[in-house]
Amino acid sequence: MRSYRRFPLLVPVLLCALAVLAARPTEEPRHGPHQAGGGGVGAEVARLYEEAAVAAQEYEEGRREAELQRSRAQRYEELLERERREAAVLREDLGRIARAQYRTGGDVPITARLILTDDPEELMHGQHAVWQADLAVNNAIGKSSRAQARLAEDEEKAEAAWKALEKRNTELVELKQRIERKLERARGRLQGQANDSAAAGTCRGAVRLDRPxxxxxxxxxxxxxxxxxxxxxxxxxxxxxxxxxxxxxxxxxxxxxxxxxxxxxxxxxxxxxxxxxxxxxxxxxxxxxxxxxxxxxxxxxxxxxxxxxxxxxxxxxxxxxxxxxxxxxxxxxxxxxxxxxxxxxxxxxxxxxx
CATH class of the missing domain: 2.70.70.10 (Glucose Permease (Domain IIA))
Structure with a gap:
């Protein structure tokens, strides 16, 4: 069985899964009357919390989408495998017809066989059945060949879409990690300012934290x-x-x-x-x-x-x-x-x- 990544019906769904990061909220801190400077770190920490939450949410959505696609891929691959088995049966039928024609003089022109046969009506009836079977099998083989060509093209698109989805999830992980590192540094600065204020017994004043x-x-x-x-x-x-x-x-x-x-x-x-x-x-x-x-x-x-x-x-x-x-x-x-x-x-x- 082929890889679950390769099937045609996933292409449009996968392409829709590649969402762009939502716009980040911005803060415009207003300082209280006794602001002693540096209060912008609190607003920065709040903003980074929101950015980290957005990045984590989008990564989780991408991960869930990937799991959903894998489940769909397995079901579609089972359907494709069934179609492959049906095509193999058709090819075997064509082989049996070809062997039967050879045994019954299939290489002799039909006009000569009519002259030589003792029962022309039976010969024409049998030949008509052979022609119908031959036509049906040829149509099936042609349809299968066209389907295989479309499958090959869609497999390439699906593979590209999978790679794009995986790349996007990797980028989201890296983005979340960068935000968390910046958040950790900002938290350290914020706590340092808080310790100074607590030691001095003087608050810096209100740093307005507007909710997004x-x-x-x-x-x-x-x-x-x-x-x-x-x-x-x-x-x-x-x-x-x-x-x-x-x-x-x-x-x-x-x-x-x-x-x-x-x-x-x-x-x-x-x-x-x-x-x-x-x-x-x-x-x-x-x-x-x-x-x-x-x-x-x-x-x-x-x-x-x-x-x-x-x-x-x-x-x-x-x-x-x-x-x-x-x-x-x-x-x-x-x-x-x-x-x-x-x-x-x-x-x-x-x-x-x-």
Whole structure:
């Protein structure tokens, strides 16, 4: 059986699979009134996160398309193999007819055979059957030959399309790796700036992180998780050497620079730097609760700003008393530390299941 890469019906589908990378979102950061310079790194990290996500999505789409084509290729190859077997049977039939003609005087002109035969009617009947069979087989062989010629041409096109698809997927892998390397360097610069701010106890000011239009929704849910993709780590109430008594929130392990979202509608009560929580944001919500976001690398809001559910308010980091990149998230009944409730059931009661 021939390689599954070679069959004619894949050509148009394969050519459609070679999509061009989507346009990248751009950021135009606006700095808060106390901007100390260098805040553009946060916007760069956010942009690189989006580019990496787009590249990863397009690579996955290309990989799935390739798997689909392989499955189709196997089915089409089975059909082609059946056609080849049918053509072989036709050729064998033609050979039997040729041998029969030879044995019955097929090399003698039909006029001479009519003169010599004792039963001309039977001879003509047999000859007519031979002519019909011969014509049918010749037509089948001609059709098979034309089909083989088309197959050879389409195989060449299909092979070229497969190579183009594989090249495109390779390019997407390389693009994603380049973006990730740039992202890693930008994350390092962002965390360096965050450490300086936390050590000085002075925030750099808000670096506006405008969400790309491609991921905006017209009617966002009233409550969301504080980060989109995460791994839950230290739980509310757990013990550890890093906390005076018990852990006062829920930790989400995420890379430096991950966009942090307001979980619901509210007003920014406080943006501060330094201390055990490093760079932190406190938001007051209409129903009397407060949410706290700590160990950030940057902030995207100022005190007094109104925020909506899912709005980017900052970027995760590892400032303050932190052992690694993560978001420390609290839900409080008052603005003060120590009034926290378990964030997991609190969010679950609002339709957000972590």
């Amino acid at each position: 239009k491609a991921v905006r929704v017209s009617l966002p849910p009233p409550w969301v998780a504080p980060v989109e993709t995460y791994e839950m780590s230290a739980e509310f109430g757990s013990g550890g050497s890093h906390w005076a008594r018990r852990h006062t929130g829920q930790d989400f392990a995420v890379p430096i620079g991950t966009p942090v979202r307001a979980v619901g509608e509210g007003t920014v009560m406080k943006v501060s730097c330094g201390g055990a929580f490093g760079i932190q944001i406190l938001i007051a919500h209409p129903e009397g609760y407060y949410t706290h976001y700590a160990h950030l690398a940057s902030v995207a809001v100022d005190q007094g700003d109104r925020v909506g559910p899912g709005q980017w308010i900052g970027q995760a980091g590892t400032t303050g008393n932190s052992t690694g990149p993560h978001l420390h998230f609290e839900v409080r009944v008052t603005p003060q530390l120590g009034s926290g409730v378990d964030p997991v059931p609190w969010l679950a009661a609002r339709g957000v299941h972590l």
